[in-house]
Amino acid sequence: xxxxxxxxxxxxGVACGLKKSGNKDLALVQNLGPLYNSAxxxxxxxxxxxxxxxxxxxxxxxxxxxxxxxxxxxxxxxxSQGFQVTHSTAESVADALGIxxxxxxxxxxxxxGEQLPLEKLQAGVHLASEALGEATANSxxxxxxxxxxxxxxxxxxxxxxxxxxxxxxxxxxIGGMAKGAGMLAPGLATMLVVITTDAHLESHELxxxxxxxxxxxxxxxxxxxCMSTNDQVTxxxxxxxxxxxxxxxxxxxxxxxxxxxxxxxxxxAEGASHDIAITVLGAATEDDAVKVGRSVARNNLFxxxxxxxxxxxxxxxxxxxxTDATFDPYDIDVTFNGVRVCQGGQPDQSRDQVDLTPRAVxxxxxxxxxxxxxxxxxxxxxxxxxxENSAYSS
Amino acid sequence: xxxxxxxxxxxxGVACGLKKSGNKDLALVQNLGPLYNSAxxxxxxxxxxxxxxxxxxxxxxxxxxxxxxxxxxxxxxxxSQGFQVTHSTAESVADALGIxxxxxxxxxxxxxGEQLPLEKLQAGVHLASEALGEATANSxxxxxxxxxxxxxxxxxxxxxxxxxxxxxxxxxxIGGMAKGAGMLAPGLATMLVVITTDAHLESHELxxxxxxxxxxxxxxxxxxxCMSTNDQVTxxxxxxxxxxxxxxxxxxxxxxxxxxxxxxxxxxAEGASHDIAITVLGAATEDDAVKVGRSVARNNLFxxxxxxxxxxxxxxxxxxxxTDATFDPYDIDVTFNGVRVCQGGQPDQSRDQVDLTPRAVxxxxxxxxxxxxxxxxxxxxxxxxxxENSAYSS
Numbered sequence: 051x052x053x054x055x056x057x058x059x060x061x062x063g064v065a066c067g068l069k070k071s072g073n074k075d076l077a078l079v080q081n082l083g084p085l086y087n088s089a090x091x092x093x094x095x096x097x098x099x100x101x102x103x104x105x106x107x108x109x110x111x112x113x114x115x116x117x118x119x120x121x122x123x124x125x126x127x128x129x130s131q132g133f134q135v136t137h138s139t140a141e142s143v144a145d146a147l148g149i150x151x152x153x154x155x156x157x158x159x160x161x162x163g164e165q166l167p168l169e170k171l172q173a174g175v176h177l178a179s180e181a182l183g184e185a186t187a188n189s190x191x192x193x194x195x196x197x198x199x200x201x202x203x204x205x206x207x208x209x210x211x212x213x214x215x216x217x218x219x220x221x222x223x224i225g226g227m228a229k230g231a232g233m234l235a236p237g238l239a240t241m242l243v244v245i246t247t248d249a250h251l252e253s254h255e256l257x258x259x260x261x262x263x264x265x266x267x268x269x270x271x272x273x274x275x276c277m278s279t280n281d282q283v284t285x286x287x288x289x290x291x292x293x294x295x296x297x298x299x300x301x302x303x304x305x306x307x308x309x310x311x312x313x314x315x316x317x318x319a320e321g322a323s324h325d326i327a328i329t330v331l332g333a334a335t336e337d338d339a340v341k342v343g344r345s346v347a348r349n350n351l352f353x354x355x356x357x358x359x360x361x362x363x364x365x366x367x368x369x370x371x372x373t374d375a376t377f378d379p380y381d382i383d384v385t386f387n388g389v390r391v392c393q394g395g396q397p398d399q400s401r402d403q404v405d406l407t408p409r410a411v412x413x414x415x416x417x418x419x420x421x422x423x424x425x426x427x428x429x430x431x432x433x434x435x436x437x438e439n440s441a442y443s444s
Numbered sequence: 445x446x447x448x449x450x451x452x453x454x455x456x457g458v459a460c461g462l463k464k465s466g467n468k469d470l471a472l473v474q475n476l477g478p479l480y481n482s483a484x485x486x487x488x489x490x491x492x493x494x495x496x497x498x499x500x501x502x503x504x505x506x507x508x509x510x511x512x513x514x515x516x517x518x519x520x521x522x523x524s525q526g527f528q529v530t531h532s533t534a535e536s537v538a539d540a541l542g543i544x545x546x547x548x549x550x551x552x553x554x555x556x557g558e559q560l561p562l563e564k565l566q567a568g569v570h571l572a573s574e575a576l577g578e579a580t581a582n583s584x585x586x587x588x589x590x591x592x593x594x595x596x597x598x599x600x601x602x603x604x605x606x607x608x609x610x611x612x613x614x615x616x617x618i619g620g621m622a623k624g625a626g627m628l629a630p631g632l633a634t635m636l637v638v639i640t641t642d643a644h645l646e647s648h649e650l651x652x653x654x655x656x657x658x659x660x661x662x663x664x665x666x667x668x669x670c671m672s673t674n675d676q677v678t679x680x681x682x683x684x685x686x687x688x689x690x691x692x693x694x695x696x697x698x699x700x701x702x703x704x705x706x707x708x709x710x711x712x713a714e715g716a717s718h719d720i721a722i723t724v725l726g727a728a729t730e731d732d733a734v735k736v737g738r739s740v741a742r743n744n745l746f747x748x749x750x751x752x753x754x755x756x757x758x759x760x761x762x763x764x765x766x767t768d769a770t771f772d773p774y775d776i777d778v779t780f781n782g783v784r785v786c787q788g789g790q791p792d793q794s795r796d797q798v799d800l801t802p803r804a805v806x807x808x809x810x811x812x813x814x815x816x817x818x819x820x821x822x823x824x825x826x827x828x829x830x831x832e833n834s835a836y837s838s
Contacts, residue, residue: 364556370491
């Protein structure tokens with residue numbers, strides 16, 4: 051059900067005192083091979099945290115043996131001292147596992163602008179590597195412990211397991227874990243994700259598949275428009291199944307896994323009371339559909355209206371009108387939970403017919419300008435969102 | 445102190461039943477000449493309301509004799525029937541004042557997607573034109589009544605009066621009124637503004653001055669990132685002072701008037717508990733400075749932190765990093781209310797030294813990449829903002 055589901059991966063999650071709560075705050079995932087092929091997608095934020103700067107160097111050769119992740123601090127805007135902390139953490143993992151520090155990815159999440167205590171990280175790495183030594187293959191418990199250790203304001207761990215392949219070609223497995231509850235916006239959502247597979251694929255194939263999968267999943271999750279400095283989605287392949295799937299088939303399964311994790315992130319977004327899917331139809335291009343969906347997903351007035359169960363479709367059109375997508379502003383249809391409230395830019399069915407009390411909200415916007423479509427996932431803007439983010443604690 | 449301060453303008457504000465509250469909801473401002481030169485800046489939203497479509501035609505020749513404004517309904521996304529309502533309203537004003545409908549601007553504000561009742565508008569125009577007939581020159585009372593009639597969720601009317609010119613060249617006056625408390629974002633903020641002057645200037649000069657003034661005032665107010673469908677800033681000149689000011693001097697005074705109204709809008713923004721000025725220094729271009737300031741002003745996590753009096757400068761840098769402005773991500777300084785919390789991309793003075801309890805918050809971001817600067821004005825994201833916008837009522 052998680053990163054330990056595919057053959058060839060062991061994991062641990064421990065508490066080392068980074069979180070004041072005493073909860074687990076350090077996770078370690080090791081690839082036992084025989085392959086160590088990997089791919090990573092990083093945040094597109096130009097203000098990148100130190101672990102991102104480190105991991106970008108590690109992934110350059112496509113080979114990763116282990117990944118260490120901590121909550122309780124982002125190690126971002128902490129200067130050269132912060133980079134040294136990341137480097138030393140990777141060295142500690144390398145020493146403990148008898149591998150090269152250049153094959154160890156590092157991820158951090160938490161408050162920006164505070165130094166991480168290296169001694170605590172090192173003690174955590176020591177604890178986690180001891181736990182790895184005792185780990186058994188496919189231990190669900192160990193996988194869940196790792197998923198718990200990367201949580202910040204998440205209310206629950208997020209994990210996934212997907213089976214791929216066929217009887218003829220042989221079967222393989224994909225497992226994954228994710229954290230993220232705020233700063234959920236594209237490029238990527240604010241999150242750390244580790245995906246493992248026992249499929250046998252080259253690093254450049256993993257990279258192609260991962261970019262294709264994240265483009266239509268994590269990149270279309272836009273809970274609050276805020277892009278993080280620490281986002282990292284890592285895909286590690288052990289090849290232990292001996293199965294070399296077709297890349298397209300693998301990409302489909304990987305996309306399923308990413309979509310599952312993305313929807314789990316949406317469902318656990320800070321303070322949200324509605325999960326909103328904004329589907330843009332009839333767009334001239336896929337880019338137009340994404341652009342229009344995102345403009346609505348980022349409109350605070352629309353998001354606050356959904357919180358109040360108010361089908362205020364004028365706010366949808368006001369947001370659509372700020373984009374340069376191809377459409378006739380006076381020939382757009384808008385549907386709220388199946389009720390077409392606007393047809394051809396004019397009032398259609400009464401807004402009183404719309405029931406917005408369920409958590410799931412389905413918005414459809416027909417631009418009538420082409421055949422492309424895209425769905426953006428977002429949340430409503432609530433009292434609880436404001437509250438949780440007005441007094442940040444990791 | 446308002447649109448009736450400059451010589452040559454009379455105004456009225458009346459109640460005609462568009463607002464359920466029974467408050468004033470229709471304003472009429474007439475230019476008595478001898479000049480009728482005017483300029484208008486409209487919303488850049490592609491989804492424009494019917495009164496915007498009408499007013500764009502009226503201003504084409506630069507001549508305006510009167511402007512009628514209503515609250516209680518935006519007349520947006522109401523189709524050809526809605527346009528007919530706007531047209532008929534202008535006709536009613538023209539009949540009542542003995543002028544041409546082609547010289548009557550119309551503005552509306554309120555909920556999108558609902559038809560406005562024409563009979564009530566016509567009754568309102570009748571009442572207002574009767575009041576104009578009884579109006580005396582420079583009646584403060586009448587000007588305030590007009591400013592009250594355009595309020596929606598505003599808690600108070602916004603007005604301004606500025607004197608220009610010199611003893612040598614002669615003096616002239618600029619007056620203005622504004623409404624707007626939500627959908628406050630650039631290009632323009634969600635608002636209706638009417639500015640009057642008794643200066644003697646050509647319409648193309650008024651247009652140049654108005655665009656210059658709005659670019660650095662209303663366009664830099666970004667309370668909630670939401671751009672309206674109905675924004676209109678109108679400048680009408682009567683020439684009654686007989687003074688023809690230098691265009692640069694007039695532009696400076698007009699900018700002062702616009703800045704005063706913009707700050708009044710910010711101070712009355714829905715649910716806000718802080719007025720935030722984000723000044724970007726050391727930018728390579730003015731565009732860069734605006735872009736960076738706007739990215740911070742639109743970051744919900746930053747805005748929620750300010751609500752909680754939390755000087756979370758990491759959220760400032762995370763927002764800055766999403767832009768393509770010229771800067772070194774690891775050499776930026778950030779100051780909160782005079783305390784430099786980040787220097788060269790690293791923690792500087794303790795965030796504990798920052799006092800965010802005053803309503804006014806001053807954020808300074810030094811990009812160290814040039815000599816340009818700009819200030820963006822925004823508000824915090826509060827429980828009250830969410831509340832007021834989750835159950836919209838005009």
